[in-house]
Every structure is written in structure tokens, then in C-alpha cells.
Amino acid sequence: MMKLHQLDRSSINNSSFTTKIDDFPYFLRIWHYHTELELVVILASEGTCFIGDSIDKFGVGDVVLIGKNMPHMWLNDNEYFQVDSKRNAKAIAIHFKEDSFGKGFFEIPEMIHLLELFSRAKFGLKFLDLNKIIIKKIENLHELEGFEKTISFLQILDKLAKHKNTKSLSSLGFLNLFETSRSINQDKVQSYIFRNFNKSICLEDVAKIANMNPSAFSRFFKKVNRKTFSRYVTEIRIGFACKLLLEKKLNIAGVCYESGFNNISNFNRQFKIIMHCTPSEYLKRHNIES
Template sequence: MSVKATLLKRHTAPDHSFAIAKHDFPYFLKVWHYHTALELVHIVRSEGTRFVGDNIDRFKAGELILLGSNLPHMYQNDEAYFKEGSSLRAEALAIHFDPSFLKTSLVDVPEFREIHQLFERAKLGLKFSKETTGKVRPLILELSALNDLDRMIHFLSVLSLLSKDKSAQTIASPGFVNHFEKTEGSKLEKVYDYVMNNFQEGIEVNHIADLVSMNKSSFCRYFKQTTQRTFTEFLNEVRIGFACKMLMEKQMSILEISYHSGYNNISHFNRQFRKKMQLSPTEYIYQRKSKFI
């Protein structure tokens, strides 16, 4: 896949504060993208791999997530969806709304503070609990049939329920810079795009430093100050995230997955995997099975 994030424009009608889009296709469009609008996504039916920031995980029907402004993401269906004659469908409901949905004057109103905090928490993406998803799903499905003020009140009820979900899980890593510079050719964008395209191969810090016209020590300081983690930590997070995706697909052995994730030594892979996930690859497979909706 091409992993250079594409800016997509998501507009709301002049007479509405948010837009509702229903998607029903043979498969979701494979585009690694971001947009300034926040996006609430409910997967009605479909399954595959979800890419959000530096996180790679499975998705399936029933999932409800909130993606913050400018957070790169993509939904990629399983191979079965692309086979000729497949009867599978990818169906989702997406709600887009501007970060300034709550005007500055409303942010200070006590009743809206939790919703404003929800928007802040969503900068790295939020996956909501089964309990909250169960409460919110019927409200979302009813939105399209409502008009004007009733529609707005209904949507505020949705946001209120989401803001109270203390079990919602952050999707991307806390260190991921989701408001990285979008200027074409910026240092951080160059590094990120190169790593996402080449993490399965050997990557030397010296080469990355050359890529952004810096010496090794200057680059290491720059990356740590900008992302709050070392370049090696970032590279390992990307590789382990990809390994998690492959482990869930169960199409290769753990040894093969370690090589396809950019590790030439299985012992090193196991150490890095446990450091990141607090589990061995085998333990991860069994634990994750019970967590999917």
C-alpha cells in the first residue's frame, strides 16, 4: 500500500454542523489519509485491518471509534473481499464535524467541558467500550431521520455518552505526533513516510539523518524532542504494530512474521514484542481473540 497520507476534504453543508455519510461497498477504499474534520465511525458490517497513526489492529462489525483532526488512518478489508464473485460487503456509518463544532464561548460552559475533553482525547483516536457502543449505536442510526434542532440535540447526546466512557481505549501510541507539520517535505513527514515504506528492511539511523540533511546526533536530539521518544523506539513500535496485524491474520509462523516485520533475529523480535506488548507473540494471539467486538 502507499502510506503517504493524503489530505481529504470532508465538508458539512452550510446549514448543518455535522455531516452523516453512509458507506456500503464491496470493500472500503484503501487510502491512507487524514482530514481536518473529526470522524466518528461505526462499522455496520465488514472486517479487516485498521491503520490509525502508528497503530495496526483488527476491526470488525460493531466497532465504534472517534478519530481526531489530522490523524492519518485507513481501513483495509481482508483479501476475501477482493475476490471475484465475492458477496461480502463493507458497510459503515461516518459522522464528520469540524474541530470548532463547539465554539470557544461554549467550551467554557460547564456542561460542555467533558465533550471538549473528548475531542482532546480523540487526537490519537479512541475505541469505545462494548457498553458505550451498545448505547450509542441506536442513536447514531436514528440521526439521519431527524431534522434541524432535534438532530443537533440527538448528536449532543451521542457526544455526551462518548465523553463519559472512561474505558475508551486510545488507539495510536501516546508518542505519535498526530499534528506533525503537513508542509510538503517537512523533516518529520519525510522520516515518517520513509519508515512506513521501508520498515520491513534494514534501516540505519545514519541514512535517516542524511535523508533530512542532519548529522546523526542532531537528528536523534531533534526526533526525541519532537516525538518524546527515540527513533529506535518509534521504528520498533511500527514493526511490532505490523507484527500484531500479521499474528491476528495467522497466515504465517511467528518466525516468518518476525522476518516480515523487519527483524533478522527471532530472539530480538521476541524481546521487542514483549517490551511493547507486555506479552509474548503467542500470548498476544490468545488474549486478543477475546477482545474483539
């Protein structure tokens, strides 16, 4: 991972929110955050989505709402970075703030369900089985202007707020840790963890980055994450392993070592603890659902 960057997503066209189409050979590999909420629809390409401490596979048709100041990055698969690649990565991104339509706008009774949606989006919110009509409405938003565009956007938010099948991405622990004082160099800590989770990684090295002694860092980490550092790293590794399993490019042994585990038995044991099934059972269930 690169250093965490704060990006400016504010409107330069005297508009209360912005819509833009990203169409590149691959998405920018920047681990970043911004003060605006971000609604993303993936129109082309696939890869791995990093939101907070979550690692999830993304593909065409995915719709995700990311809360303000939540670090994230869309990383395309390796094929997209080949010199002779003919692939392209395309998405529509909408950036807005909770006060985009005026202070207190979303606090009136008719809009309170949208405020609740924004609260859920603090962790990153993925919408599953979303009606294609809503997705198309989001795509068309870029072609609208003025009052018509604003009304259409509010209708989209209304539909998303009422959609029941969603998946919360990042953990409460990450949110608490990230919002805590930067005196522990949280951006450097997270960058180091994401860059090294599939290698040998120890608490002492991370504590050194945070400028804390290991025991103090361990206590602090467990307090804000409600889990130990080793458990945190294991969950990230298992999340990455799930992504690799679904891609079906490696066998289970290959996934084990690629995810940072040293032996199959420990990988199977940790996978079952976190996913409540073995890797082979996970694959079997996914095949049935597909």
C-alpha cells in the same frame, strides 16, 4: 503507503456537521487527514486501521473518534481486493468541528466534558464494550434532520464522553512530530516508515527523506517522540505482529518475518519488552479473553 492527503470534509448542505454512509467493495486506501473530527462506526468488513503511528485491527462494531488533523487510513484485508470478491466494506462517518455549533459552545460548563473528549481524541480514541444502543443511535443519526438530528448527536457525544472503557491509539510523540513545522517533510517521513516498517529500514534513509543529516534527525526524532527511531520502528512492527497473531493466519515464525524481524529470538525478545509477554503468551491470553 500513499502520499499523505488533506481532504475537505466540510458540509455542503448548510449543516453544522455531516453524516454519511460509506458502502463500497473496500474502503479507499488513502492516508489522509482533515480539519474535522471524525466519528466512525464500522458496520461491515475488517482489516487494519492506521491512526497516527498506531496499527490496530478493526472489525464490525468498532467505534473510533479521530481528532482533527490526525492522519489515518482504513485498510481492508487482502480478500476484499480480489476480483471475484463478494465482500463489502460499510461504515458510518460523522465529521464535525469544535466550533460547529458556534464559537465557545463546548466551553460552557455543561459542555466542558465534551471538550475534554475532543482533547482525548487527538490521539485517536477507540471505545471498547460500547452499549449497542449507543451504536444503533449513531447509525440512526443519518436518517434524522434538523433540530432532532443535532440533539441526538449531542446525546451521543455525551454518552461517549462518559464511557470509561477506551483505548488511546497514537502516541504523544507522533502528535508532536506531526504538528511540528513541515520543513522536515513529515508526511514523506511517515509515509516511508509505514510503507517500509516490515522491511529493512535504517535511520540514514529516513534522514535523507527529511533533508537532515542522520545525527541531527536522530536528536530531533528522539526529542519529539521521547524514544529513539529504532524503538519507534520496533513498536510499529510489534503492533503489526499483534494484528497478525490475532488473525491466526500465520504461525509465530511467519508473523516474525512478515513483521520485519530477521530472527525469532530477536522477535521474541522485542515482543516481550513492548508487550510484557511472549507471542505465545499473548495468543493464550487472547484465547482466554475470547
